[in-house]
Amino acid sequence: MIRFLLRRTVSAAVVLLVLAVVLYAVFYLAPGDPAQLSCGPKCSPAQLVQIREQMGLNDSVYVQFWHFLQGIVTGHDYSTGTGTVHCSAPCFGQSYRTGELVSDILVAKLPATASLAIGAMVLWLLLGIGTGVLSALRRGRPTERLLTGLTLAGTATPVFIIGILLLMLFCSVLQWLPYPSYVPFTDDPQQWAWNLLLPWLALALVESAKYARLTRSSMLETLAEDHIRTFRAYGVSERAIIGRHALRAALTPVIALSALDLGTMFGGALLTESLFNVPGLGQKLVQSVELKDLPVVVGIVLVMGFAVVIANAAADVLYALADRRVVLA
Amino acid sequence: MSAATDSAVDPAATAGLAEPLVEVRDLVIDFPTASGTVRAVDGLSFRLEAGGALGIVGESGSGKSATAYALLDLHRGTGARTGGTVRVAGTDVLGADDTELRRLRGGRAAMVFQDPLSSLDPYYAIGDQIAEVYRVHVKATRRAARERAVQVLDRVGIPDAARRSRARPHEFSGGMRQRALIAMALACEPRLLIADEPTTALDVTVQAQILDLLHELRAETGMGLLLVTHDLGVVAGSVDDVLVMRNGTAVERGAVSAVLDDPREPYTRALLAAVPQVDAARPVVLVKQRTGDERKAAVEAPLLEAVGLRREFGKRQDTVTAVDGVSLTVRRGETLGIVGESGSGKTTLGRMLVRLLDPTAGELRYDGRDIGKLGDKALRPLRRELQMVFQDPVSSLNPRRSIGESIADPLRAAGELSDKAVVERVRELLERVGLEPDWYHRYPHEFSGGQRQRVGIARALAPAPKLIVCDEPVSALDVTTQAQVVALLGELQRDLGLSLVFIAHDLAVVRQVSDRVAVMRAGKIVEEGPADAVYDSPQHAYTKGLLAAVPVLDPVESAVRRASRKGLAEV
Numbered sequence: 001m002i003r004f005l006l007r008r009t010v011s012a013a014v015v016l017l018v019l020a021v022v023l024y025a026v027f028y029l030a031p032g033d034p035a036q037l038s039c040g041p042k043c044s045p046a047q048l049v050q051i052r053e054q055m056g057l058n059d060s061v062y063v064q065f066w067h068f069l070q071g072i073v074t075g076h077d078y079s080t081g082t083g084t085v086h087c088s089a090p091c092f093g094q095s096y097r098t099g100e101l102v103s104d105i106l107v108a109k110l111p112a113t114a115s116l117a118i119g120a121m122v123l124w125l126l127l128g129i130g131t132g133v134l135s136a137l138r139r140g141r142p143t144e145r146l147l148t149g150l151t152l153a154g155t156a157t158p159v160f161i162i163g164i165l166l167l168m169l170f171c172s173v174l175q176w177l178p179y180p181s182y183v184p185f186t187d188d189p190q191q192w193a194w195n196l197l198l199p200w201l202a203l204a205l206v207e208s209a210k211y212a213r214l215t216r217s218s219m220l221e222t223l224a225e226d227h228i229r230t231f232r233a234y235g236v237s238e239r240a241i242i243g244r245h246a247l248r249a250a251l252t253p254v255i256a257l258s259a260l261d262l263g264t265m266f267g268g269a270l271l272t273e274s275l276f277n278v279p280g281l282g283q284k285l286v287q288s289v290e291l292k293d294l295p296v297v298v299g300i301v302l303v304m305g306f307a308v309v310i311a312n313a314a315a316d317v318l319y320a321l322a323d324r325r326v327v328l329a
Numbered sequence: 330m331s332a333a334t335d336s337a338v339d340p341a342a343t344a345g346l347a348e349p350l351v352e353v354r355d356l357v358i359d360f361p362t363a364s365g366t367v368r369a370v371d372g373l374s375f376r377l378e379a380g381g382a383l384g385i386v387g388e389s390g391s392g393k394s395a396t397a398y399a400l401l402d403l404h405r406g407t408g409a410r411t412g413g414t415v416r417v418a419g420t421d422v423l424g425a426d427d428t429e430l431r432r433l434r435g436g437r438a439a440m441v442f443q444d445p446l447s448s449l450d451p452y453y454a455i456g457d458q459i460a461e462v463y464r465v466h467v468k469a470t471r472r473a474a475r476e477r478a479v480q481v482l483d484r485v486g487i488p489d490a491a492r493r494s495r496a497r498p499h500e501f502s503g504g505m506r507q508r509a510l511i512a513m514a515l516a517c518e519p520r521l522l523i524a525d526e527p528t529t530a531l532d533v534t535v536q537a538q539i540l541d542l543l544h545e546l547r548a549e550t551g552m553g554l555l556l557v558t559h560d561l562g563v564v565a566g567s568v569d570d571v572l573v574m575r576n577g578t579a580v581e582r583g584a585v586s587a588v589l590d591d592p593r594e595p596y597t598r599a600l601l602a603a604v605p606q607v608d609a610a611r612p613v614v615l616v617k618q619r620t621g622d623e624r625k626a627a628v629e630a631p632l633l634e635a636v637g638l639r640r641e642f643g644k645r646q647d648t649v650t651a652v653d654g655v656s657l658t659v660r661r662g663e664t665l666g667i668v669g670e671s672g673s674g675k676t677t678l679g680r681m682l683v684r685l686l687d688p689t690a691g692e693l694r695y696d697g698r699d700i701g702k703l704g705d706k707a708l709r710p711l712r713r714e715l716q717m718v719f720q721d722p723v724s725s726l727n728p729r730r731s732i733g734e735s736i737a738d739p740l741r742a743a744g745e746l747s748d749k750a751v752v753e754r755v756r757e758l759l760e761r762v763g764l765e766p767d768w769y770h771r772y773p774h775e776f777s778g779g780q781r782q783r784v785g786i787a788r789a790l791a792p793a794p795k796l797i798v799c800d801e802p803v804s805a806l807d808v809t810t811q812a813q814v815v816a817l818l819g820e821l822q823r824d825l826g827l828s829l830v831f832i833a834h835d836l837a838v839v840r841q842v843s844d845r846v847a848v849m850r851a852g853k854i855v856e857e858g859p860a861d862a863v864y865d866s867p868q869h870a871y872t873k874g875l876l877a878a879v880p881v882l883d884p885v886e887s888a889v890r891r892a893s894r895k896g897l898a899e900v
Contacts, residue, residue, distance in 0.1 A: 225447065226442065226444060226447035226448045227447060227448055227449055227450045227451070229403065229442070229448070230440075230442060230448045230449065230450075230510075230513075231450070231461075231462070232403065232434070233401055233403055233434055233435065233439075233440045233442075234434055234435030234439065234440075234462040234465065234513065235430075235431035235432065235433070235434035235435040235436060235462075235465050235466060236431075236435075236461065236462065236465050237431065237465070240461075244461075245450050245452075245453075248450075248452050248453075249450075249451075249452060322452075323451070323452065325451060325497070325499045
């Protein structure tokens with residue numbers, strides 16, 4: 001177990017480092033002068049030179065990257081011309097546009113993304129597992145065909161189409177829900193849930209299709225296994241067989257996959273956040289890319305990468321906990 | 330005891346007697362398949378009196394397992410159609426509603442399955458699974474059910490049952506798992522135990538232990554036993570009556586001693602004749618006739634020689650030594666048999682002999698030259714001379730390629746023949762192993778197990794090898810097919826002067842084919858010598874134990890051996 005954690009930590013560090021290099025390279029090569037962006041359109045050449053010096057843009061790209069990495073580990077001080085701003089570790093730099101510290105932006109945007117991701121996951125697990133179990137039990141009957149059709153439609157429809165349809169239906173036609181605007185959980189839990197309901201639903205409808213299919217197939221596989229036959233031959237009721245034996249085995253891959261998906265979601269569901277106006281990492285990322293705000297983009301993508309790496313490790317641990325025959329190494 | 334009496338039961342004769350434990354009349358089982366209905370059981374009738382023991386014997390596809398399943402109507406809900414009447418412990422099985430059926434299943438009649446690993450839920454502790462079943466039938470608290478589980482586990486001989494009951498199935502050995510399944514069956518004190526090939530997946534010594542356990546339990550609890558098996562040796566010592574099945578009908582039935590000693594039906598006789606006998610010397614026909622000179626040459630020039638061959642798997646503290654310093658020789662034109670139980674390292678050894686696995690240490694000399702450390706490139710010319718036949722004829726052939734193509738593979742790899750010549754050679758080979766040359770374009774699924782193994786042999790023969798390692802080549806086959814494949818191997822060896830290494834867990838089969846035999850245990854060869862010498866006067870205690878565990882066809886002899894095993898155990 002210790003060796004497993006150690007190896008995972010090392011490989012996570014390598015993955016994130018490679019990610020940082022690639023991002024840095026892409027944006028360094030991309031057109032546009034960061035100093036110009038930072039200074040704004042009405043910028044005198046003298047200001048530009050000063051800002052260039054402050055931002056360290058006169059250093060070579062390697063030195064700049066090195067400072068960036070250093071900042072993550074030890075923190076960094078920025079001069080603003082009149083004084084200095086301390087950016088404590090992990091420091092991902094400053095926004096070119098607003099001068100805000102990237103770490104502050106991340107902390108500010110994370111709750112919305114986390115709310116969206118976790119809520120959507122709960123919903124898609126309920127929907128997906130329920131549908132999957134039902135279609136496994138009703139195999140070959142009309143119910144199953146209907147559910148298969150629905151899940152297929154779910155997988156095939158892009159999330160923004162479902163999202164727009166949901167918005168049209170619930171907000172403009174039926175007017176049951178207000179157009180979503182994010183309310184932090186700490187302000188008003190009820191409004192928080194109410195406003196997130198549609199984005200949760202949109203994500204869950206798309207994601208649950210995958211889970212329904214996975215649950216269905218692993219359920220059918222398990223039901224065909226010898227040990228299920230054993231319990232049938234011992235008079236155990238069908239309900240207990242399904243609930244205790246079949247579902248238990250069928251859920252193992254579902255658990256592992258949902259950990260991975262949650263990790264991906266933490267990086268921000270870009271389309272969903274933009275569409276439903278959820279002020280999370282995804283929305284911020286889209287805005288920052290448009291504005292060529294390199295430090296913010298790098299910061300958010302590193303957080304995404306971190307979440308995926310953590311989720312991968314979590315999926316492996318969960319898998320091993322769910323199935324004791326698996327040994328982590 | 331008259332369990333398997335005549336199928337036409339006279340109502341007047343049975344009216345005064347208590348109801349039999351099992352009564353099956355005109356049982357018909359149909360399995361609908363894509364290509365029409367397959368009738369697995371066709372008008373079968375038999376009965377089993379309370380406390381009696383009946384063996385149902387047959388080859389694969391005879392309908393014996395389907396019959397056993399019908400006793401608990403396990404076909405219900407699977408799409409199979411059952412007809413006739415089945416009465417078990419007073420329940421009309423086929424007519425019972427689900428609740429009534431559930432009461433019967435596990436309560437009054439319990440079943441033990443073939444593969445004890447897959448028959449238990451891998452996610453739960455064994456004790457919990459037994460407790461769960463117990464609570465289905467008996468009103469008991471969780472704690473009481475758990476105690477009952479420990480009690481029955483202890484009864485079937487699981488050491489330290491209280492602690493081991495918390496283990497999951499994968500932490501048990503094969504024999505322990507089968508004991509655990511039997512414990513589950515015992516939990517509710519059933520009147521009938523149905524055992525479907527309970528020992529087929531087990532080693533001989535473990536098989537003997539399980540059969541002894543069943544025997545003891547029957548004497549102790551007075552429950553009836555219905556034992557389904559393909560192995561005539563297994564029924565000999567374990568049941569009173571036997572019913573021989575073929576194509577869904579009963580071919581012959583009667584007291585086990587009568588059927589085995591003096592079979593009336595030709596099919597039964599053929600079946601018995603095909604069973605390899607561990608105490609019979611190798612049939613003379615199979616021995617290659619050698620002149621004195623040839624014999625001398627053979628002794629002088631070993632074809633393959635292993636010296637201190639060793640193989641480890643895993644790293645550092647997890648290292649497992651599968652083969653631990655094995656030295657052996659295979660001479661030209663002879664068959665070396667390697668016997669051992671599962672985990673003895675015989676397969677690892679076999680793979681090293683043809684260099685499918687690299688030895689960790691030791692020397693492997695082929696034709697006097699050390700090939701143990703040769704790289705892939707240097708080995709390539711030798712690959713054709715060292716071939717292998719695998720155990721599972723299903724998974725060792727590519728299902729998406731025709732058998733002709735599979736056999737042609739080694740020829741094409743050699744790259745010496747034109748396409749036309751390759752096809753011609755494959756057709757020859759097919760004929761050589763007793764298949765139709767025109768079957769070149771057929772696919773593996775169109776063949777039976779025995780035919781597929783012939784394809785595997787043809788593939789091994791294709792590059793004209795000097796040595797073939799056969800790893801359990803017949804253990805997946807029925808006795809009659811097994812006898813045919815063994816005969817084919819002997820014939821090929823005689824005609825082509827091949828050297829064979831024949832690896833198997835079945836001591837009788839190995840004796841049948843081998844000139845010399847090596848007995849493996851825990852990665853080492855414990856005894857080696859001419860086959861007859863090893864079998865008739867074994868020197869090592871392990872060999873003696875193995876031979877004592879082999880089931881024999883004679884019920885009287887079987888009882889004697891059981892008693893002697895018991896004596897050994899108690900000393």
